[in-house]
Amino acid sequence: MLEEQSIAEEPTPVAEQSLLTSDSEDDIMVLDDTNLDDSNDADVQPVPVQKDESLDIIADMLQNAAPLTNLPNVGETLIFKLSKSRGQHQTKRSNPSLTDYIAGTCSYVNRRTKLITIHIIACARGINHILRQYANNYDGSYDSIPILNVNLKELTDAKVIVSEVD
Numbered sequence: 001m002l003e004e005q006s007i008a009e010e011p012t013p014v015a016e017q018s019l020l021t022s023d024s025e026d027d028i029m030v031l032d033d034t035n036l037d038d039s040n041d042a043d044v045q046p047v048p049v050q051k052d053e054s055l056d057i058i059a060d061m062l063q064n065a066a067p068l069t070n071l072p073n074v075g076e077t078l079i080f081k082l083s084k085s086r087g088q089h090q091t092k093r094s095n096p097s098l099t100d101y102i103a104g105t106c107s108y109v110n111r112r113t114k115l116i117t118i119h120i121i122a123c124a125r126g127i128n129h130i131l132r133q134y135a136n137n138y139d140g141s142y143d144s145i146p147i148l149n150v151n152l153k154e155l156t157d158a159k160v161i162v163s164e165v166d
Contacts, residue, residue, distance in 0.1 A: 065159035080158040086133040
């Protein structure tokens with residue numbers, strides 16, 4: 001007798017049906033959010049955007065900067081841009097993508113090869129992977145403050161900081 005009795009099944013809403021049992025790739029699920037109460041958003045507060053202080057430092061330095069026309073002297077502070085991919089030097093025909101300004105102090109200059117060693121003072125966040133191409137880390141370690149070995153011709157829009165004379 002149990003076999004003859006039909007068990008009534010409750011209808012399942014569309015949103016609760018499993019998409020895994022569907023054989024169609026075109027199934028669309030409609031979500032009804034009209035009953036949600038969004039009036040209590042007191043917990044939600046905007047997240048402040050953290051300003052990159054390095055860019056402010058570089059902007060201040062640019063006010064006292066002059067174009068770099070010759071090799072710098074040891075101890076001078078430089079502001080420059082680098083190609084994001086080492087080996088792509090800027091020519092009139094090609095315009096490789098460049099980093100934002102980078103500030104650093106010149107610690108060594110080879111006048112014959114025009115190789116410059118620069119201790120980075122300030123740079124934009126997120127360019128460490130670019131700076132590693134130019135890094136002077138022979139032991140394979142990467143310090144938080146990189147030291148770059150750069151040829152003079154690799155510096156784009158290079159400037160030297162000129163100290164004001166009172």
